Amino acid sequence: MEFKKYQHLERYGTDEVEGIELGECLVFPKLDGTNGSVWLDNEGNVKAGSRNRELSLEKDNAGFYTHVLSNEKIINYLREHPTHRLYGEFLVPHTLKTYRDDAWRKFHIFDVCIDKDEESVEYIPYDVYKPLLEEFDLEYISPLCVIKNGSYEYFVKSLETNNFLIKDGEGKGEGVVIKNYDFYNRYKRQTWAKIVTSEFKEKHYKAMGAPEIKPKEMIEQQIIDEFLTAAFIDKEYAKIVHENEGWKGQYIPMLFGRVFSELVKEETWNFIKKYKNPKIDFKTLHTLAVNKVKIHKKEIFG
Incomplete structure (x- = not known):
């Protein structure tokens, strides 16, 4: 397998994710780290990528590739599941500095995939990959809630519960990611939606503050x-x-x-x-x- 860039998360309410709320949606916390991926190449070598490129030891994305190569749990998982591709967030300081001390410099997995064709991947549902990751004691991001036939208002409420890995009393996380594993958009792509906390607060302020x-x-x-x-x-x-x-x-x-x-x-x-x-x-x-x-x-x- 070769490097494949992770999908672009679409802003909720755009036509790219129109209808995603219909059915069962899992709402996940969105972490503010650096995007990473891990897979085995055709020779069985462990490879890693950032959001946009395959990594090397010289350019390893804040130590991510080194972390992967020294992590026996990740390596053993890939040996057991060689067709799987892991996507996640390697938690290093970016905008948010309020994560718990024990959360930093860990690879928090948020998607497990298999290659669909040369260009795209097929996402394995959370309920399927969760026990597989737990078998190898891997870090993963769990959903905040499950919403059936939701709406923007329901998803916004989940923002207020997003204190995943955040220190007590230090506010909320970056936002939420909405996944409906049965959803394919009008362009036949399996796509996730996002709502970012700070964007919501700006909209809320404009709506509830003094009229302009x-x-x-x-x-x-x-x-x-x-x-x-x-x-x-x-x-x-x-x-x-x-x-x-x-x-x-x-x-x-x-x-x-x-x-x-x-x-x-x-x-x-x-x-x-x-x-x-x-x-x-x-x-x-x-x-x-x-x-x-x-x-x-x-x-x-x-």
Whole structure:
């Protein structure tokens, strides 16, 4: 087997996950670490990957590959189940620093798959892979709740119960991931949905706080206001800090570029659908994105 990138978690409410709430949904806590995967290649060698690439000992994603190669439990599991691919979160500090001391630098598995074809994987249901992982005493992320025929309001309630691996009294986790193992979207893809805690709080504040009188805004400003959240910016900032083992002022242009690039890659289809094929000036969109980064991360600009 070769490296396969983990799926992009879709924002709940977009057409990519339309209808996912119909049926049985397992709601999992979303961890704020670094994405990792583990598998055996065709020669039986243990391999590991980050979100975007296969790892090497020289570039091992904050020690993740070294951790895997020294973890007999993971190796023994793969020897027993050579067609399985493990996806999880290697918990190293990013945006959230409130996880329990005993949670750090562990691989917390959130999906187990088998290869469907050269491009895609088939997800093994939680109830099936849970006892397999427990047999080898592997760390895994358990669901917060099971909801049948749910709604946004039900999923939002689960956010308030998400203290998975969080220190007592230190707030909530990053968000939740919604999985319906019987769901395939209109494009025939098995896709999960996400709701991020900080995004929910921003929406709640706007809904419950003092009313605002807003003039009609340009479409680019509406896109920035809705889709370029504080959580989105913080995530890209944390990635740069993690990759470079710290922050330097010279990384500011990289932050601007990363934020805008990821916004376009992740959200273009969503705002095209919402605003019905709008005419977008991407130069203006870029300027507004840079301005929002400057406002949100003003402490790094001195």
